[in-house]
Amino acid sequence: MAAPRILIVGGGFAGMECAHKLEKILKPGEAQLRLVSPFDHQLYLPLLPQVASGVLTPQSVAVPLRRMLRHTAIIPGGAVGVDAEAKAVVVRKINGEEIVESYDYLVLTPGSVTRQFDIPGVDQYAVGVKTLAEAAWIRDHVISQLDLAAASTDPAEREARLQFVVVGGGYAGTETAAYLQRLTTAAVKRYKGLDPALIKWHLVDIAPKLMPELGDRLGEKALSIVERRGLHVSLGVSVAKATEDTVTLTDGRVLPCHTLIWTAGVAPSPLIATLSAETNRGRLVVDPELTVPGLDGVFALGDAAAVPDLAKGGDAICPPTAQHAMRQGWAAAKNVAAALHGQPLAPYRHKDLGLVVDLGGIQAVSKPVGVQLTGLPAQIVARAYHLGALRTGPARFRTAANWGLNAIAGDDFVRTGFQANRPRTLKDFEKTDAYLTPEEVHKMVAAQADGSSTAPTEPEFP
Structure with a gap:
């Protein structure tokens, strides 16, 4: 048998x-x-x-x-x-x-x-953060926007290239916006002729609070951290439509940009x-x-x-x-x-073991078993949790080594080009x-x- x-x-x-x-x-x-x-x-x-x-x-x-x-x-x-x-x-x-x-x-x-919702243009011009291919594409794309802005002599095109929109104020959206904003802030210093003030990251969410699961205190702390870095957070607002080079918000604002990252739920x-x-x-x-x-x-x-x-x-x-x-x-x-x-x-x-939110550098907010932490202690807890959750020794070693190298040497601004000609829609x-x-x-x-x-x-x- x-x-x-x-x-x-x-x-x-x-x-x-x-x-x-x-x-x-x-x-x-x-x-x-x-x-x-x-x-x-x-x-x-x-x-x-x-x-x-x-x-x-x-x-x-x-x-x-x-x-x-x-x-x-x-x-x-x-x-x-x-x-x-x-x-x-x-x-x-x-x-x-x-x-x-x-x-x-x-x-x-x-x-x-x-989750896409029935919003015009999202299916054509938005990319998510659910797969390795999407993450690799986003990195290449964001750095390419800096290169294209540096190559352009048109002020309007430069503005559009250096403006980025992330939709979704949950963990994925907040961490994505926080990390990528840190990357572009560091990278633009290496570009001659690009004004750092032109780089604008927008985090948009229809909810009235950022990451409400964290509670008022930690949610407000996370909000203050990303806003101090220069991230523009718009709550109670969503996307009305998207085109290849604009994102229109439900409050009437039209943001010229070529980057729409969609993390508004699953x-x-x-x-x-x-x-x-x-x-x-x-x-x-x-x-x-x-x-x-x-x-x-x-x-x-x-x-x-x-x-x-x-x-x-x-x-x-x-x-x-x-x-x-x-x-x-x-x-x-x-x-x-x-x-x-x-x-x-x-x-x-x-x-419930609690929640961890890594905002990059030494900044994080965490709530392990109900204990509210911010700053370096929260970051230590967050990264320890991730290392413990990774299932193999080599994965833990690679991750810890990458963190150490990044802390010592800083970011690299390499556009590989591997994803350059790949279709980029959520469906793709x-x-x-x-x-x-x-x-x-x-x-x-x-x-x-x-x-x-x-x-x-x-x-x-x-």
């Missing part, structure tokens, strides 16, 4: 941690472990702003899946549809071939994509829409045990699942954070193993149009069952 098949979709925090834990819990040969991921690494998303600013190299925040997972088969591709009735997942491999993966237990951790992976299951604001509704009601053998966690927050009670659901995703990965692994062994499942319950980077409809999923699964073949398609996952 063949061993049960456990299929994990997604190699992020939740998926990788689940697979890693299952390898430890299960005995050799007790189950077939397979993980579907378009990338061969787990991306440590909280440090992407530092990759975008060049403080960290991309390799520092990319933990190789094959270094962490020794007994799990990794399928290089993306899941583009799920047929829960047939217990099958359609996978589009990176070479374009579409295959059907059957399962006995399915762990859905497909993550999230950048939406669950479009993969969720291929299932016929109940959702909560697009996230799969799950039981406290992380099982999907009505779908046999299906678990869901991370950004794509509306996991009940038992610590808060009521209708509260866990926020889409790395901290929750990692812990849910451990809990899901234990429950999958329990289901395999015919044992009762345990509900996911957590104790995050592949939001790569998914099948439920009807297409059922058709392909049925064809596979009948022994029909499916011709390879063009690759959608790089």
Whole structure:
């Protein structure tokens, strides 16, 4: 009798941690472990702003899946549809071939994509901070704007090149704006003829407060830090429309710029829409045990699942954070193993470890286990937390070494050009149009069952 098949979709925090834990819990040969991921690494998303600013190299925040997972088969591709009735997942491999993966237990951790809203121009001219490619593109692009401004003799073009807009006053947006503003402030000193006063960074958010999760005191402290550096923060304001060289805000201001960085929230992976299951604001509704009601053998966690927050009670659901995703990965692994062994499942319950926000240099605000810290103590806590959360020794060493080098030698202002001709829309980077409809999923699964073949398609996952 063949061993049960456990299929994990997604190699992020939740998926990788689940697979890693299952390898430890299960005995050799007790189950077939397979993980579907378009990338061969787990991306440590909280440090992407530092990759975008060049403080960290991309390799520092990319933990190789094959270094962490020794007994799990990794399928290089993306899941583009799920047929829960047939217990099958359609996978589009990176070479374009579409295959059907059957399962006995399915762990859905497909993550999230950048939430766009229906704002004219955002889909064409905005870039997010969700992938390594986006972070690399942002760094090249920001430095190229300084080069283009230095090359231009048109004052209006110079103004537009040296004005930057970041939308989203959460952790990702605030840290991205803070780090990139520090980068351009240091870089412009090396450009002869460029007036540093022309560089303007705008942080825009519809919310009335910056990072409200921090509380009033720490939120106001973070606001004062970035404003003292020269960052222009506009709260209660959003984007009305965007063009190639302007961003129009809802308060009527028209900002001439060629850079729109979009971090205004996340939406669950479009993969969720291929299932016929109940959702909560697009996230799969799950039981406290992380099982999907009505779908046999299906678990869901991370950004794509509306996991009940038992610590808060009521209708509260866990926020889409790395901290929750990692812990849910451990809990899901234990429950999958329990289901395999015919044992009762345990509900996911957590104790909040707090929040950390790294604003660059020695500036940070942190709230570890409820203790409010600012300045250097907060920065020490923030960086210690990140080093602890990185899953391998080499990743920790690279990250710590990069921080040390940056502190001693300062920033480098190198435009590699690798991303120069790459399409730069959210859809290009995050592949939001790569998914099948439920009807297409059922058709392909049925064809596979009948022994029909499916011709390879063009690759959608790089």
